[in-house]
Structure formats: structure tokens, C-alpha cells
Amino acid sequence: MASKKNLVANRESLAHKVRYAASRPDRIAPYLKRAARDRWLAFKHPDHVNYYRAVMASDTRRNPEAAVGSQTHERWLALGQMQFDYLVEHGLAPGARMLDIGCGNLRAGWRFIDYLEAGHYYGIDISPDILIAAKRTLTERGLQAKVPHLTITKDLKLDFLPDAYFDVVHAHSVFSHSPIEIIEECLAHVGRVLAPGGHFDFTFDRTTGAEHQVLREDFYYRTETLTALAAKHGLRARFMEDWEKLGHGQSKIRVTA
Numbered sequence: 001m002a003s004k005k006n007l008v009a010n011r012e013s014l015a016h017k018v019r020y021a022a023s024r025p026d027r028i029a030p031y032l033k034r035a036a037r038d039r040w041l042a043f044k045h046p047d048h049v050n051y052y053r054a055v056m057a058s059d060t061r062r063n064p065e066a067a068v069g070s071q072t073h074e075r076w077l078a079l080g081q082m083q084f085d086y087l088v089e090h091g092l093a094p095g096a097r098m099l100d101i102g103c104g105n106l107r108a109g110w111r112f113i114d115y116l117e118a119g120h121y122y123g124i125d126i127s128p129d130i131l132i133a134a135k136r137t138l139t140e141r142g143l144q145a146k147v148p149h150l151t152i153t154k155d156l157k158l159d160f161l162p163d164a165y166f167d168v169v170h171a172h173s174v175f176s177h178s179p180i181e182i183i184e185e186c187l188a189h190v191g192r193v194l195a196p197g198g199h200f201d202f203t204f205d206r207t208t209g210a211e212h213q214v215l216r217e218d219f220y221y222r223t224e225t226l227t228a229l230a231a232k233h234g235l236r237a238r239f240m241e242d243w244e245k246l247g248h249g250q251s252k253i254r255v256t257a
């Protein structure tokens with residue numbers, strides 16, 4: 001499938017907003033409603049993690065599947081399948097240990113939990129509300145015997161996790177919602193928890209133009225910015241060309257120690 005990414009738009013610019021509003025007038029009212037809610041939440045929570053946690057609480061109350069970015073259950077299933085298939089095609093074995101950063105309500109997580117050996121899946125998230133929804137997914141799928149870890153976190157220092165432990169670290173659609181300081185915090189610490197030969201895959205919203213953000217919810221980065229940041233922390237970063245062929249809206253980078 002061909003990629004439908006718009007790599008040059010600056011969604012923050014007034015010109016883009018006017019053009020977009022003219023082409024999609026049905027989206028104006030929902031956008032204004034979301035913008036008003038986000039302003040209020042940002043006013044109450046100047047710190048990004050607290051702000052985004054409040055966004056997730058509000059979105060999850062309405063619909064946990066939409067809160068992780070899937071407007072229908074079919075899309076929720078398909079997006080989880082895509083993440084799962086990709087890693088299995090890249091050699092994920094049942095004996096691997098996996099850290100899923102920003103695991104959400106286990107859109108992909110339940111498939112990894114089902115596939116991996118008991119206790120080998122470790123999901124972390126900043127949102128208590130989405131982790132409660134994750135436990136519901138786990139129960140609905142009957143995966144209790146796989147005893148996954150589902151843990152709340154406030155930062156990405158990963159200091160509560162052991163050295164050289166995880167074969168795969170994964171963050172799907174998390175850095176697309178993260179300011180650069182949070183991405184850097186993760187890259188500064190992920191090398192310590194990666195097992196020898198392990199890798200860290202993350203997706204991001206890519207631009208080839210000016211880096212920008214929308215409503216402090218969606219962040220657009222140049223590939224070079226993220227690969228340079230990985231290098232600064234002694235990691236090798238590779239743009240995953242084969243992921244582009246799947247037609248997902250975000251791009252993927254693989255980091256190794």
C-alpha cells in the first residue's frame with residue numbers, strides 16, 4: 001500500500017488551517033471543541049505528562065479505543081495486527097522479553113501477551129485510565145495466565161527496570177504525542193535496559209519541512225533530528241523503509257545499542 005503521508009504541511013500555520021477548514025468544513029466544530037478542551041487542560045497542567053494524562057482521561061472516558069487513535073473496533077484490531085505482524089516478521093520469538101512503552105489499552109499488547117511466554121510482556125503508560133482499560137482487554141481476551149506487567153509511569157527514565165533485560169522495546173504512536181525532551185529522556189535510558197542484540201522500535205509523525213506541533217497533542221519531527229538524538233546517547237538509529245510500505249500514517253525508526 002502506498003503511503004498517504006503529507007510530509008511538507010505545517011499544521012500549525014494559519015494558511016494550513018484555513019485551507020484544511022475550507023476542504024473539510026465538517027471538521028471545524030469538532031476541532032474547535034477539542035482546541036478549547038485542550039487549552040483548559042494545558043492551563044490546569046503546565047507539565048506535559050500531566051497534561052497528556054488529562055487528555056487521555058477525557059478521551060478514555062468517552063471511548064478507550066478512540067483514545068489510542070482508532071475510531072472503529074475494526075481499525076483497533078487492524079492497527080494491533082499491523083504492529084504484531086511487523087515484529088513477528090522481524091523475528092520476534094515467543095521467548096523474547098518485551099517492553100511496550102505507552103501500551104495503551106493493549107491494541108497490539110494483547111496479541112504480544114498471547115504470543116510471548118508468561119511474564120515476558122511489560123507494558124508501561126502514563127495514563128491510569130488507559131491502564132484500567134488495558135486490564136479490561138486482558139480479561140476479555142482471557143490472558144490472565146500470561147501474567148503480563150502493566151505499570152503506571154510518570155517519566156521514561158526506566159529506572160525501575162533491570163539492566164540488559166529486554167530483547168524488544170516498542171513505542172507505537174507515543175513519540176507522535178511527545179515533546180522532544182521526553183523522547184530524549186527515553187533515548188538516554190533505553191540503552192541500559194536493552195538486552196545484547198536487542199532493539200527499540202518507535203514510530204513518529206514525520207515531516208521533511210519545519211518541525212511543529214498541534215494542540216500539544218501531535219508532534220512532527222524530521223528523521224535526522226531523531227537519529228541525531230539517538231547518536232548523542234550512543235545508539236544507532238535506522239529508518240525502517242519496509243514499514244513505509246504498510247501505509248501507516250507514521251514512520252518507524254529502529255534503535256540498537
Ligand SMILES: C[S@@+](CC[C@H](N)C(=O)[O-])C[C@H]1O[C@@H](n2cnc3c(N)ncnc32)[C@H](O)[C@@H]1O
Nearest residue numbers: 068069102103104107125126127130172173174
Ligand atoms: C496513541 S496511544 C497508542 C497506544 C499503543 N501503543 C497502541 O498502539 O495501541 C499512545 C499511548 O501512549 C501513552 N503515552 C503518551 N505519552 C507517554 C509517555 N511519555 N510515557 C508513556 N506513555 C505515554 C498514552 O497514555 C497512550 O496510552
